[in-house]
Amino acid sequence: MPARPRVAVPRFESVMTTPVERLSNLVVGSVESVSPSEVRVLLELDAPNATALNTGTPVPFPRLNGYVLIPNEAGATVAYIAWIGIERSPFPKRSGLKDFGLVDLPFPLRKMFVSPVGTLTSRRDPASGLTKYELSRGVVAFPSLGDQVLLPTPEQIEAIVGTDDTDRRVRIGSSPLASNATIMVDPDKLFGRHLAVLGNTGSGKSCTVAGLIRWSIEAAEKAIKEMGKSGVPNARFIVLDPNGEYATAFADRGEKLRLFRVPPIAAGERPLDVPAWLWNGHEWTAVAHAQPGAQRPLLMQGLRELKSGQMEGVPRTAMIRRYLISYSTRISAMLNSGTIAFAGGARQRFECARLLQSIAGDCAQFAGETEDPASAALATLSETATQVVDNRKSGNYFNDFAVSDLESVRNPLNELAQTLPDLGNTASINEDEPTFFDVNMLAEHLERVATEQGGNLAGFISTLGLRIRGMLADTRLGAVIARHPPTSFDSWLNDYVGSDGASNGPIAVVDLSLVPSEVVHIVVSVLARLIFESVQRYRRCHSEGRPLPTVLVLEEAHTFIRRSKDDEGPAITAAQLCRETFERIAREGRKYGLGLVLSSQRPSELSPTALAQCNTFLLHRIVNDADQNLVARLVPDNVSGLLRELPSLPSRQAILLGWATPIPVLLEMDELPYEQRPRSADPDFWDVWTLAKERSVDWVAISKDWSGNKKE
Numbered sequence: 085m086p087a088r089p090r091v092a093v094p095r096f097e098s099v100m101t102t103p104v105e106r107l108s109n110l111v112v113g114s115v116e117s118v119s120p121s122e123v124r125v126l127l128e129l130d131a132p133n134a135t136a137l138n139t140g141t142p143v144p145f146p147r148l149n150g151y152v153l154i155p156n157e158a159g160a161t162v163a164y165i166a167w168i169g170i171e172r173s174p175f176p177k178r179s180g181l182k183d184f185g186l187v188d189l190p191f192p193l194r195k196m197f198v199s200p201v202g203t204l205t206s207r208r209d210p211a212s213g214l215t216k217y218e219l220s221r222g223v224v225a226f227p228s229l230g231d232q233v234l235l236p237t238p239e240q241i242e243a244i245v246g247t248d249d250t251d252r253r254v255r256i257g258s259s260p261l262a263s264n265a266t267i268m269v270d271p272d273k274l275f276g277r278h279l280a281v282l283g284n285t286g287s288g289k290s291c292t293v294a295g296l297i298r299w300s301i302e303a304a305e306k307a308i309k310e311m312g313k314s315g316v317p318n319a320r321f322i323v324l325d326p327n328g329e330y331a332t333a334f335a336d337r338g339e340k341l342r343l344f345r346v347p348p349i350a351a352g353e354r355p356l357d358v359p360a361w362l363w364n365g366h367e368w369t370a371v372a373h374a375q376p377g378a379q380r381p382l383l384m385q386g387l388r389e390l391k392s393g394q395m396e397g398v399p400r401t402a403m404i405r406r407y408l409i410s411y412s413t414r415i416s417a418m419l420n421s422g423t424i425a426f427a428g429g430a431r432q433r434f435e436c437a438r439l440l441q442s443i444a445g446d447c448a449q450f451a452g453e454t455e456d457p458a459s460a461a462l463a464t465l466s467e468t469a470t471q472v473v474d475n476r477k478s479g480n481y482f483n484d485f486a487v488s489d490l491e492s493v494r495n496p497l498n499e500l501a502q503t504l505p506d507l508g509n510t511a512s513i514n515e516d517e518p519t520f521f522d523v524n525m526l527a528e529h530l531e532r533v534a535t536e537q538g539g540n541l542a543g544f545i546s547t548l549g550l551r552i553r554g555m556l557a558d559t560r561l562g563a564v565i566a567r568h569p570p571t572s573f574d575s576w577l578n579d580y581v582g583s584d585g586a587s588n589g590p591i592a593v594v595d596l597s598l599v600p601s602e603v604v605h606i607v608v609s610v611l612a613r614l615i616f617e618s619v620q621r622y623r624r625c626h627s628e629g630r631p632l633p634t635v636l637v638l639e640e641a642h643t644f645i646r647r648s649k650d651d652e653g654p655a656i657t658a659a660q661l662c663r664e665t666f667e668r669i670a671r672e673g674r675k676y677g678l679g680l681v682l683s684s685q686r687p688s689e690l691s692p693t694a695l696a697q698c699n700t701f702l703l704h705r706i707v708n709d710a711d712q713n714l715v716a717r718l719v720p721d722n723v724s725g726l727l728r729e730l731p732s733l734p735s736r737q738a739i740l741l742g743w744a745t746p747i748p749v750l751l752e753m754d755e756l757p758y759e760q761r762p763r764s765a766d767p768d769f770w771d772v773w774t775l776a777k778e779r780s781v782d783w784v785a786i787s788k789d790w791s792g793n794k795k796e
């Protein structure tokens with residue numbers, strides 16, 4: 085390695101022409117080798133060892149992830165320090181007299197590897213005469229060998245971390261490696277394209293999320309005041325909170341915090357309300373574990389009928405018409421299945437006979453319930469069907485049925501059905517429509533439809549009915565899904581998505597901690613879908629098609645948006661449904677102004693689809709190997725070195741990267757005072773053991789509360 089003469093003079097000669105050159109006493113090293121991802125730098129002998137005072141403010145140097153500048157024709161390439169070390173060199177970097185008779189001992193040379201991440205350009209602001217710096221993504225020109233490496237000045241640091249960008253309106257923290265420069269973010273970017281906050285338990289995710297919400301709203305309040313306007317920020321943050329930590333964090337908002345909890349509730353809280361009548365067909369299918377074959381269509385039919393509200397007033401003949409049509413369809417299906425059904429085995433013959441017998445039985449009964457001419461026709465039909473079966477009967481067995489046998493029953497069935505009145509608009513109502521119906525009637529109604537349709541449906545449906553009844557009977561769950569009296573749909577939207585102008589407060593916290601675990605997925609899924617569909621409808625109904633900016637926060641995202649497994653069966657489960665809902669929001673939410681904030685300690689278990697749609701990441705400490713690898717795959721190659729610091733980040737520190745920042749920055753989140761922190765409350769064993777904290781036990785009261793028996 086050739087020793088570069090250490091001649092400082094020429095650097096100072098071309099002084100004071102460009103700002104970059106003026107700062108030449110900030111030189112800390114020179115470029116030794118260059119590759120797209122890594123630049124090696126030889127540090128000057130007099131470069132700082134621990135703290136650099138060169139810039140006027142002390143900055144730690146050299147430090148991993150600190151920034152350096154490499155000036156070039158386009159401005160300066162910004163790079164962060166990825167490695168620092170010492171290499172022993174036989175050629176000392178020696179100034180002064182060279183005596184070639186001397187034998188040099190290996191000499192320690194300090195080196196560092198830096199990764200180029202962006203470009204800093206400068207321009208003179210004509211108004212103030214000051215130099216303004218601007219950071220852009222990407223590297224315009226790679227450094228060349230021998231290029232000087234500089235420490236950035238405080239102004240340059242501010243430009244790098246974006247303090248002076250006017251769109252960055254919300255302060256979230258400071259940069260410990262960049263002279264504590266303020267870190268600001270642009271809320272449009274941060275929330276507009278989904279944010280993932282990842283890190284181990286206790287690394288500071290919840291505080292970060294609570295801080296982002298709080299600081300955003302406070303910044304908006306301040307901006308409103310500064311513009312001389314009155315009013316509150318028209319902001320919407322909806323926090324789905326499985327650990328029940330956020331209530332305390334926003335308690336200072338008082339009335340303006342909409343806090344939803346599973347009843348019984350305390351004063352100032354609202355009952356969690358996820359009305360079952362708002363569930364769509366998919367959600368019902370998942371909750372009731374309705375099987376695709378018979379149960380699912382029946383369930384959908386039951387929902388449609390109840391939602392159409394016509395069950396009570398339906399004329400009997402209309403119901404009969406439906407049965408006739410369904411029988412006719414079943415006969416046709418049998419005919420279409422070919423000769424097997426007739427010349428086929430004993431089982432097919434038996435099924436055919438059973439169908440005809442139930443037609444005969446039902447029609448005889450219907451005949452008694454109607455008036456002529458339908459009554460007479462039904463009686464004839466019943467006789468025909470009986471006759472056909474009797475003709476083919478031989479002892480306990482049946483001979484082959486002929487096609488004409490079945491047609492002789494089906495054709496009059498069809499003809500008669502034409503003469504009976506239609507059920508009206510039952511078919512036009514969709515099972516997904518948010519129309520109120522009495523959920524308590526559903527189980528019974530399904531059973532009625534099943535028995536009426538005959539076959540073995542009744543058996544199928546009784547387990548379904550049991551499940552639905554069980555859910556409604558559960559004290560906690562029943563209160564959540566079938567509130568009495570029911571909330572109207574618009575007041576539900578007011579509560580959860582927020583009213584006009586966010587007059588009922590910008591934050592809704594949905595405390596899911598007491599929702600029974602077997603239904604928490606469906607509750608989250610329904611909430612998320614309704615919020616998504618409401619902003620979708622909002623944009624559709626807005627006169628200019630503008631979206632309603634809304635942020636949906638999901639804590640413990642890995643439990644709700646779990647990566648899909650190969651062994652999932654055909655029946656859709658609530659967990660799958662939940663994942664699909666969030667994947668859809670991740671894909672399409674942006675169009676409708678719905679931003680996601682996903683917080684998770686197991687990113688490797690999160691659905692890759694959802695994660696891939698997140699454009700900004702706030703990475704806290706991540707120790708686990710699988711999670712680190714996953715995160716490394718999400719970011720471009722040249723910053724992967726930065727992520728090596730992830731396992732050692734102290735709480736409150738995080739790496740911000742992605743859409744909301746031109747280059748990745750390590751930042752320390754601003755401190756939240758104790759009372760504004762989400763309270764997940766680490767257990768305080770010692771204080772309780774040593775009686776420093778009171779913890780009395782009353783199992784009587786607890787067991788009563790548990791069993792839902794509050795009365796003395």
Ligand SMILES: Nc1ncnc2c1ncn2[C@@H]1O[C@H](COP(=O)(O)OP(=O)(O)O)[C@@H](O)[C@H]1O
Nearest residue numbers: 285286287288289290291735736753754755756
């Ligand atoms: N911004 C912050 N301000 C103050 N304390 C913080 C901050 N971030 C983290 N902490 C501390 O770290 C602890 C764990 O943070 P928390 O947000 O609950 O982590 P996580 O949600 O990742 O489990 C908190 O109890 C708090 O003491």
Ligand SMILES: [Mg+2]
Nearest residue numbers: 286289290764
């Ligand atoms: Mg947490």
